Amino acid sequence: KQEVTQIPAALSVPEGENLVLNCSFTDSAIYNLQWFRQDPGKGLTSLLLIQSSQREQTSGRLNASLDKSSGRSTLYIAASQPGDSATYLCAVCRGNAGGTSYGKLTFGQGTILTVHP
Amino acid sequence: DAGVTQSPTHLIKTRGQQVTLRCSPKSGHDTVSWYQQALGQGPQFIFQYYEEEERQRGNFPDRFSGHQFPNYSSELNVNALLLGDSALYLCASSFDFRVSTDTQYFGPGTRLTVL
Numbered sequence: 001k002q003e004v005t006q007i008p009a010a011l012s013v014p015e016g017e018n019l020v021l022n023c024s025f026t027d028s029a030i031y032n033l034q035w036f037r038q039d040p041g042k043g044l045t046s047l048l049l050i051q052s053s054q055r056e057q058t059s060g061r062l063n064a065s066l067d068k069s070s071g072r073s074t075l076y077i078a079a080s081q082p083g084d085s086a087t088y089l090c091a092v093c094r095g096n097a098g099g100t101s102y103g104k105l106t107f108g109q110g111t112i113l114t115v116h117p
Numbered sequence: 118d119a120g121v122t123q124s125p126t127h128l129i130k131t132r133g134q135q136v137t138l139r140c141s142p143k144s145g146h147d148t149v150s151w152y153q154q155a156l157g158q159g160p161q162f163i164f165q166y167y168e169e170e171e172r173q174r175g176n177f178p179d180r181f182s183g184h185q186f187p188n189y190s191s192e193l194n195v196n197a198l199l200l201g202d203s204a205l206y207l208c209a210s211s212f213d214f215r216v217s218t219d220t221q222y223f224g225p226g227t228r229l230t231v232l
Contacts, residue, residue: 004159034220043121043207044160044223051218089159102173103148103214105221107159 002027004092006108013080014116021075021111023090028068031101035064035075036089038110044089048075052095080115087112119144121224123208129230130198138193138227142210149191150221151183152207160207166191167214195229203231 003026013019023033032051036044048057048064050073056065063076077084091105122141130136142149148167152160162175166185185191189210195202205228209221 032218036223041205041226041228043225044209046220046222049218049220091159100215101219103150103165103211103219103221104162104173104175105150105152105160105209106162107152109157109159 002106004108010112012114023073025071025092031093031095034091038087082115085115123224127228135196140208141190143222146210147189148211150209151193154205198231
């Protein structure tokens with residue numbers, strides 16, 4: 001059974017800092033890994049998707065890395081801003097024997113990020 | 118282009134009642150998945166619908182059931198509500214879950230409170 005853990009559970013930083021959020025998973029047979037952002041009481045917004053064959057993906061100030069062998073992913077946020085304050089969720093999509101996926105996501109519990117002005 | 122929409126936004130029910138939640142997928146998407154998110158937790162997969170059939174199911178009791186219509190919209194039904202069913206229910210749609218670059222798009226959710 002896939003288990004996803006995110007560390008830290010909460011993080012508070014001053015504006016402008018670079019920061020790293022961590023995600024670990026127990027089953028390396030993943031199809032892809034996604035990072036999502038969730039604002040309070042809202043739905044999820046996809047930030048980055050890394051395919052199992054990739055090592056990293058970048059979008060603006062965000063960079064996500066993937067190390068399947070160690071079961072880890074990190075989300076790096078450069079020059080943080082107050083608008084980055086949200087919960088960040090890591091989700092793993094498991095592969096199947098046919099080399100594709102069933103599309104089921106297993107989520108971590110999230111990291112609550114607060115960026116102070 | 119409308120994204121994933123869900124209705125209603127909020128719902129209050131009492132124990133033992135039944136509830137139906139609705140979801141319309143993003144235009145061009147034919148797969149709908151439902152997730153339950155308890156307060157302070159990550160979403161938990163309930164089930165997935167594709168071609169009007171339930172294709173996968175998470176660890177949820179039979180009280181949770183669903184349906185997908187020919188226009189790809191979907192319903193989630195929960196019978197005999199328990200206090201523990203209080204949560205944010207999220208609907209996600211995707212274009213082709215068998216493709217490694219397939220991104221799931223989530224709706225704003227329905228907040229269910231069971232009293």
